[in-house]
Amino acid sequence: MPFTQEPFYTTQYGKAYLGDAITYLRQIKRESVDLIITSPPFALKRKKEYGNVDATDYVPWFMDFAVEFRRILKDSGSLVIDIGGTWIKGQPTRSLYHFELVIALCRTLGFHLAQEFYWYNPSKLPSPAEWVTVRRVRVKDAINPIWWLSKTPDPKANNWKILKPYSDSMKKLLEDGYKAKLRPSGHDISENFSKDNQGAIPPNLLSLANTDSNSGYLRKCREYGIKPHPARFPHGLPEFFIKFLTDPGDLVVDPFAGSNITGEVAEQLERKWLAFELAEEYLEASKFRFQSLYEQSPLFNQQIENTQQRVVSDNEIDDDKRDEIALSQLTLLESRKKYKAKNSTQQKKNKHSQLSTDQDD
DNA sequence: CTAATCATTCGATCCAGCTT
DNA sequence: AAGCTGGATCGAATGATTAG
Numbered sequence: 565m566p567f568t569q570e571p572f573y574t575t576q577y578g579k580a581y582l583g584d585a586i587t588y589l590r591q592i593k594r595e596s597v598d599l600i601i602t603s604p605p606f607a608l609k610r611k612k613e614y615g616n617v618d619a620t621d622y623v624p625w626f627m628d629f630a631v632e633f634r635r636i637l638k639d640s641g642s643l644v645i646d647i648g649g650t651w652i653k654g655q656p657t658r659s660l661y662h663f664e665l666v667i668a669l670c671r672t673l674g675f676h677l678a679q680e681f682y683w684y685n686p687s688k689l690p691s692p693a694e695w696v697t698v699r700r701v702r703v704k705d706a707i708n709p710i711w712w713l714s715k716t717p718d719p720k721a722n723n724w725k726i727l728k729p730y731s732d733s734m735k736k737l738l739e740d741g742y743k744a745k746l747r748p749s750g751h752d753i754s755e756n757f758s759k760d761n762q763g764a765i766p767p768n769l770l771s772l773a774n775t776d777s778n779s780g781y782l783r784k785c786r787e788y789g790i791k792p793h794p795a796r797f798p799h800g801l802p803e804f805f806i807k808f809l810t811d812p813g814d815l816v817v818d819p820f821a822g823s824n825i826t827g828e829v830a831e832q833l834e835r836k837w838l839a840f841e842l843a844e845e846y847l848e849a850s851k852f853r854f855q856s857l858y859e860q861s862p863l864f865n866q867q868i869e870n871t872q873q874r875v876v877s878d879n880e881i882d883d884d885k886r887d888e889i890a891l892s893q894l895t896l897l898e899s900r901k902k903y904k905a906k907n908s909t910q911q912k913k914n915k916h917s918q919l920s921t922d923q924d925d
Numbered sequence: 926c927t928a929a930t931c932a933t934t935c936g937a938t939c940c941a942g943c944t945t
Numbered sequence: 946a947a948g949c950t951g952g953a954t955c956g957a958a959t960g961a962t963t964a965g
Contacts, residue, residue, distance in 0.1 A: 603957085605957090689934060694960045698932045698933085700933095773936050796957090
């Protein structure tokens with residue numbers, strides 16, 4: 565992609581860019597993208613640090629992006645939007661903004677609703693607290709709608725690629741044989757139901773607990789004192805749609821990339837990817853997802869220098885306090901050195917294993 | 926005026942340490 | 946060496962009320 569701006573970083577399959585997605589989207593060639601998958605900022609009542617748009621302004625705000633989405637998608641391409649619901653201020657009733665969005669995308673821009681999905685997070689906090697845990701007049705909101713939209717009525721898709729293991733009772737049925745007959749509903753269950761397809765066709769309810777608390781990304785964020793992106797979807801979500809809707813070598817775009825989980829998953833699945841993100845801190849930390857990148861990060865080296873300077877130069881604090889800080893920072897420095905050493909041996913190991921597999925090939 | 930407090934939840938993952 | 950167990954961790958919360 566010949567963008568006017570340089571990428572923030574580049575990997576084997578992808579590029580991440582810093583800035584407003586709209587400026588980049590406008591430079592992408594028409595009908596060149598296979599999948600746009602994203603989790604835009606939701607219209608939450610309590611605004612987050614990454615910036616939220618109000619429910620009343622949401623559809624017009626999104627439309628500017630959606631026009632470009634439609635232009636850059638191939639006819640076989642899909643647009644997948646993970647969008648959380650929200651509440652009307654001051655009363656226990658739901659906002660309609662995410663429904664209004666999907667209707668506007670179809671009615672105004674001519675997108676097709678290929679299918680609606682729901683992401684169920686069983687370990688979601690019981691919220692909204694006022695209505696769920698204080699007054700107890702609603703139940704916890706643990707579902708995110710995911711709109712799968714397409715540019716034409718027949719986007720590229722193949723559910724053979726996302727079969728899930730058969731349940732125990734289905735395995736038993738396959739062993740014992742299906743009783744072929746007309747069901748009361750009129751559904752004709754034929755002998756064909758006894759065919760073993762090596763896996764079940766998944767439903768449109770994706771059950772994924774979002775409980776990442778100790779991943780490499782989070783540990784490195786903690787280590788370098790960077791605030792992790794507070795709103796990350798689980799890897800399983802982009803993985804499902806990338807496998808379902810694209811082939812290796814296809815192009816996947818995430819215009820609201822955040823900590824760039826989409827890029828990480830696309831890289832693993834050998835799809836080309838483009839990620840756009842407004843906040844430099846989030847994009848910088850997303851380098852932690854790509855081992856080859858993060859040690860080249862100025863953040864990584866600068867933090868170590870800063871720590872060394874601070875230990876010797878800070879005279880404004882009283883003596884006890886300064887000793888305490890110096891000690892904690894020395895410990896921090898030690899742990900970074902250890903981490904760096906451990907990581908470089910790890911990289912050597914990886915290189916070795918890569919070489920040996922190359923030879924095998 | 927702003928800031929703090931209150932109500933509530935449960936599963937995935939990583940890691941260290943132990944057992945087989 | 947491989948497998949298991951248990952501990953630590955943390956999460957796209959909100960609005961009313963009280964304290965400062």
